[in-house]
Amino acid sequence: xxxxxxxxxxxxxxxxxxxxxxxxxxxxxxxxxxxxxxxxxxxxxxxxxxxxxxxxxxxxxxxxxxxxxxxxxxxxxxxxxxxxxxxxxxxxxxxxxxxxxxxxxxxxxxxx
Amino acid sequence: xxxxxxxxxxxxxxxxxxxxxxxxxxxxxxxxxxxxxxxxxxxxxxxxxxxxxxxxxxxxxxxxxxxxxxxxxxxxxxxxxxxxxxxxxxxxxxxxxxxxxxxxxxxxxxxxxx
Numbered sequence: 001x002x003x004x005x006x007x008x009x010x011x012x013x014x015x016x017x018x019x020x021x022x023x024x025x026x027x028x029x030x031x032x033x034x035x036x037x038x039x040x041x042x043x044x045x046x047x048x049x050x051x052x053x054x055x056x057x058x059x060x061x062x063x064x065x066x067x068x069x070x071x072x073x074x075x076x077x078x079x080x081x082x083x084x085x086x087x088x089x090x091x092x093x094x095x096x097x098x099x100x101x102x103x104x105x106x107x108x109x110x111x112x
Numbered sequence: 113x114x115x116x117x118x119x120x121x122x123x124x125x126x127x128x129x130x131x132x133x134x135x136x137x138x139x140x141x142x143x144x145x146x147x148x149x150x151x152x153x154x155x156x157x158x159x160x161x162x163x164x165x166x167x168x169x170x171x172x173x174x175x176x177x178x179x180x181x182x183x184x185x186x187x188x189x190x191x192x193x194x195x196x197x198x199x200x201x202x203x204x205x206x207x208x209x210x211x212x213x214x215x216x217x218x219x220x221x222x223x224x225x226x
Binding site: 032036041042043044045046049085087097098099100101102103104105 | 116145147152153154155156157160168203205209211212213214215216217218219220
């Protein structure tokens with residue numbers, strides 16, 4: 001089972017920041033938080049990942065709380081092309097496996 | 113970087129037939145994953161390889177499913193005696209193992225079992 005909880009859907013106005021929350025209260029010390037997104041009819045696409053520090057790349061920013069029990073993916077200026085399902089994944093070797101377990105994600109709709 | 117390639121993109125088959133899908137990973141990637149996805153659900157893990165070794169297989173995977181990765185390059189996923197419940201998108205992903213591991217997915221093979 002996925003170790004994360006995400007809202008099933010969110011709307012965001014085009015040009016505004018999209019803030020997608022994720023709860024991972026059972027995360028272990030050596031587990032990373034990953035974000036992927038899936039645009040309709042395509043395979044998931046890597047966005048960003050982090051362990052405990054905030055991270056930023058050309059696509060997004062990842063803010064992880066100090067206790068690491070939740071995180072927020074920020075798309076600073078959402079466009080219509082950011083409409084997708086966003087998956088938050090916790091992954092590491094704690095359970096003896098490195099597989100990625102996807103939940104049902106957050107369906108983000110960017111509105112014109 | 114030519115990306116992860118999957119073949120075919122679509123497959124329609126009759127119940128009881130065998131089907132085989134192929135995945136060509138990014139050339140220097142040592143890990144290869146297979147996932148299955150049905151409408152409205154996230155990708156469901158099936159199995160993964162590190163080089164040619166199959167390191168993990170989902171308990172949900174029946175013995176009608178088999179995957180291989182000869183020589184640690186391309187991989188095949190075979191489904192024997194297909195059932196209507198096997199209808200799904202089959203996704204392949206590859207990665208380079210390490211702390212900054214990132215999965216790169218192909219576009220998937222859409223299987224329809226009639």
